[in-house]
Amino acid sequence: MGLKVYNSLTRKKETFKPLKKGSVGIYVCGPTVYGHAHLGHAKSYVSFDVLVRYLRYLGYSVTYVQNITDVGHLTDDADEGEDKLVVAAKKEKKHPMALAEYYTRSYFEDMDRLNCVRPDISPRASGHIIEQIELVKILLEKDYAYEVNGSVYFNVTKFKDYGKLSGRNIEEMLAGARVEVSPEKKNPADFALWKKAEANHIMQWPSPWGPGFPGWHLECSVMAMKYLGKTIDIHGGGLENQFPHHECEIAQAEAANDVQFARYWMHNNMVTVDGQKMGKSLNNFITLKQTFEGSHERLTKSYQPMAVRQLILNSHYRSPLDFSDAALFAAQSGNNKIKETVIEVRRKSLQAPDDEADEKVLAQLAELKDKFEAAMNDDLNTSIALSVLFELVRMANNVAEQKQTTKKTLDAIDNAFRSLGGDCLGLEYPEADNITEERFNQVVDVSVRIRDRARRKGDFEIADASRAELHDLGIELHDGLEGTKWDIIETEPAGD
Numbered sequence: 132m133g134l135k136v137y138n139s140l141t142r143k144k145e146t147f148k149p150l151k152k153g154s155v156g157i158y159v160c161g162p163t164v165y166g167h168a169h170l171g172h173a174k175s176y177v178s179f180d181v182l183v184r185y186l187r188y189l190g191y192s193v194t195y196v197q198n199i200t201d202v203g204h205l206t207d208d209a210d211e212g213e214d215k216l217v218v219a220a221k222k223e224k225k226h227p228m229a230l231a232e233y234y235t236r237s238y239f240e241d242m243d244r245l246n247c248v249r250p251d252i253s254p255r256a257s258g259h260i261i262e263q264i265e266l267v268k269i270l271l272e273k274d275y276a277y278e279v280n281g282s283v284y285f286n287v288t289k290f291k292d293y294g295k296l297s298g299r300n301i302e303e304m305l306a307g308a309r310v311e312v313s314p315e316k317k318n319p320a321d322f323a324l325w326k327k328a329e330a331n332h333i334m335q336w337p338s339p340w341g342p343g344f345p346g347w348h349l350e351c352s353v354m355a356m357k358y359l360g361k362t363i364d365i366h367g368g369g370l371e372n373q374f375p376h377h378e379c380e381i382a383q384a385e386a387a388n389d390v391q392f393a394r395y396w397m398h399n400n401m402v403t404v405d406g407q408k409m410g411k412s413l414n415n416f417i418t419l420k421q422t423f424e425g426s427h428e429r430l431t432k433s434y435q436p437m438a439v440r441q442l443i444l445n446s447h448y449r450s451p452l453d454f455s456d457a458a459l460f461a462a463q464s465g466n467n468k469i470k471e472t473v474i475e476v477r478r479k480s481l482q483a484p485d486d487e488a489d490e491k492v493l494a495q496l497a498e499l500k501d502k503f504e505a506a507m508n509d510d511l512n513t514s515i516a517l518s519v520l521f522e523l524v525r526m527a528n529n530v531a532e533q534k535q536t537t538k539k540t541l542d543a544i545d546n547a548f549r550s551l552g553g554d555c556l557g558l559e560y561p562e563a564d565n566i567t568e569e570r571f572n573q574v575v576d577v578s579v580r581i582r583d584r585a586r587r588k589g590d591f592e593i594a595d596a597s598r599a600e601l602h603d604l605g606i607e608l609h610d611g612l613e614g615t616k617w618d619i620i621e622t623e624p625a626g627d
Contacts, residue, residue, distance in 0.1 A: 134189065134508050136365075137449060139373065139396040140296055144510055149364045150394065154192045156359035157183060158393075160351055160368035160376070161253070163200040164234035165219035168241045169416035170439070170454060171369075171402040171409040177440055178399040178448035178511075179367045180247040180557055185507050188555050196358050197250035199238075201231035202257045202334045203326075204347045214334055214344070227334055228257070241419040244436040246557045252358050256350040260336045263345040263353045266387055267324045267338075275386040279315040281327030281341040287320045290382045296396060297374035322379050324349050348379035352392070356384060366393035370400050371408070399448045404429075409454065417454070431456050437470075437559055438463035444513040444556055465521075466558070472524045472531075473548050473560040479531050480541040488539035492530055496547050499523050503551050513556065520552050575606055579615050582608075 134147045149155045159179045162172055176197075183195050205212045220227040239249070267283050270276040275289045287293045287301060294301050304320045323346040328335035335342045355363055361384070368377060377396065384392035402409040409416050417427045425433030442462035446452045499519055506515035527544045530536055552558045582597040598608050607620045 132505065132508050134185070135510055136395055136397060137510050139398050140393075142298075145395070147395065149191070150362060153190070154194070155186050155365065156194050156363045157186075157196065157365045157367065158351070158355040158359055158363055159195070159197045159250075159366075160372055161197040161199050161250075162234075162238055163204040163215055164231045164238060165216045166234060166411055167418040167420055168238050169409060169411070169418045170422065171416065172238075173241075173245060173419055173439055174402045174443050174448075174452055175369050175399050176242060176247055177245060177443045177557070179397075180245075181444070181448070181511055181513060181555070182365070182367070182397070183248055184557055185511065185555050188550075194252070194359065195248070195250045196252045196254065196355065198351060198354050199231070199235055199253060199255045200347065200350065201228065201235070201255050203345045203350055205326075217333060220333075231255075231257075237420075244423065245419070245440050246436070246559050248557075254354045254358065256345065256354070257334075259350070259353055259357065260345065262357055263349050264325070264338050266349065266353055266383065269387045270324065270383065273386065275382075276324055277317065278340050281343060282315060282323060283325040283340055284316055284321045285324055285379070285382060285386075286317060287322070287382065288318055290386050292385070293320075293382050294378065296378050296381055299374060299378075322346065322348060322375060324383070348376055349383060351376070352380045352384045355380075355393075356388075361388045361390050361392075363393050365395045365397060367397045367399070370398040373398055397448075400451045403451050403453045406453065422459075429454075429456055431460070434459050434463055435466070437466050440557060441466040441517070444517050444558075447510075447512060447514055449510070469520060469524055469548075469552065469558070470560050472527050473545070473552075475531050476527050476541050476545050476548070477562070479536065480538050480545065483536055483538040483541055486537040486539065488537060488543050489530075492526075492540050493543060495526055496523075496543060499526070500547065500551065503555075507555065516551070516556065520548075520556070520558075523547055523551070575601075575617060578606075579608065579617055583615055 135144045136147050137143070138145045157179070159176075162168060179197075183193055186193050201216060202214060204215050214227070216227045216231055220230045223230060225233070242249075267276065270285065271278065271283065274286075276283050276285050278284075287304075294304065301320065325338060325340060325343050325345060327341060328343045332342075332344070334344050336344060355366065366377070366380075373396075381392050404415045404417075407413065407415060417429060419436075419439065421427040422430065422434050422439060423436060425431075438459060439462070442459055443452065445458075445462060445465075499522055502522075503516050503519040506512045506519060509515075523544070527548075530540060530544060548560065553560070578597065578601060582594050582601075585591075585593040585597065601608060601617075602620075605620055606617050609616045609618075
């Protein structure tokens with residue numbers, strides 16, 4: 132059974148077949164960088180990270196393009212309002228491009244912590260103005276677009292397939308359009324390819340139609356085609372971008388090139404809070420940095436990046452994920468369970484005899500691998516794939532407890548964790564050479580907490596004895612207002 136994905140364009144699961152055998156081109160709409168990434172972003176980019184990882188696991192050569200939107204994303208999808216970056220830049224008293232760079236770095240920092248693979252190409256919208264102007268010229272020449280007072284709009288009535296991705300009827304869109312749309316448009320549903328910039332608008336470039344800036348939809352079409360060709364294999368993004376953003380991308384690209392733009396459209400569902408979409412516009416978001424630090428009022432503690440990743444993997448990418456502190460706490464506990472098993476397997480492997488692997492264990496691993504791949508081949512069902520990983524945990528614990536377990540048996544189990552949990556799902560676990568240090572730190576922390584409890588109870592004899600014993604082991608304690616800190620000191624060698 133090959134990989135099947137749900138194609139939003141055809142509204143059904145289809146066997147994935149790339150345009151070029153063995154190679155896959157993927158374009159995913161990246162963030163508009165006017166604030167720190169939040170859990171909603173994590174849902175989207177972890178989901179497509181799994182897609183990229185699994186395609187590579189299957190042996191495909193993948194070119195992964197994910198853009199950075201640093202201009203042209205207006206506060207209103209009807210081509211009205213201000214540029215989101217300009218609005219944020221005014222509040223923070225920074226130049227819009229300085230703001231974009233700051234939040235771009237922040238975004239990649241968060242994605243790195245979530246163990247998302249970096250895109251092969253990460254183009255900036257502002258770095259492709261020339262190509263965007265050229266596409267607008269083509270659309271004007273082919274009479275799909277028109278210019279009014281320095282702005283250029285796409286005429287949706289000229290493109291007969293407009294609405295095919297979202298399933299919207301163009302007549303209904305025109306009839307139901309809001310009355311406050313720009314009077315410059317021939318049709319209310321027309322969208323901007325190029326917007327005229329007022330004299331005081333910071334983000335503007337010269338064009339044949341006067342100073343202006345590109346439309347948000349135009350940017351992604353241009354960057355996708357520049358790096359992946361006129362027809363790309365997979366275009367991904369959030370469900371909220373299906374209309375109008377992705378619908379407009381299709382219209383521009385296919386009107387200009389007369390060929391299909393994207394063969395498979397994949398959309399991840401959203402993160403919700405109390406049943407409402409998490410987003411910056413609703414001010415109900417929790418940033419990833421707040422999650423890692425535990426600094427949001429909805430969080431009872433700080434959470435490790437792998438807990439966030441595991442929470443996302445617990446749900447299917449096309450299903451909504453309702454956020455709660457309890458759900459994140461459960462994901463952290465589940466991830467700890469897997470991590471503890473991996474640590475134990477790797478620790479036992481360092482001490483086990485280097486004999487042949489147990490054939491029964493190898494057969495069980497092969498069965499689990501088949502179950503895992505079957506789940507992933509079914510439209511990336513990470514929820515079931517994760518349940519297979521927990522089956523591997525139970526098996527690994529049973530094997531590790533056996534006295535006669537061999538190093539090759541344990542290494543085969545470890546390789547399964549690396550391949551399925553690591554390569555495919557992107558979950559990180561400690562390496563063997565870090566295990567001793569990690570366990571050492573945990574043991575010292577526990578010892579310090581026990582001593583602190585003795586001090587609070589007034590049992591200073593035990594507390595002082597603990598301090599002395601730890602000092603003999605090279606651990607120096609420092610009591611302060613914020614609790615007890617410790618560090619390692621050099622101990623004097625014992626005399627002859």
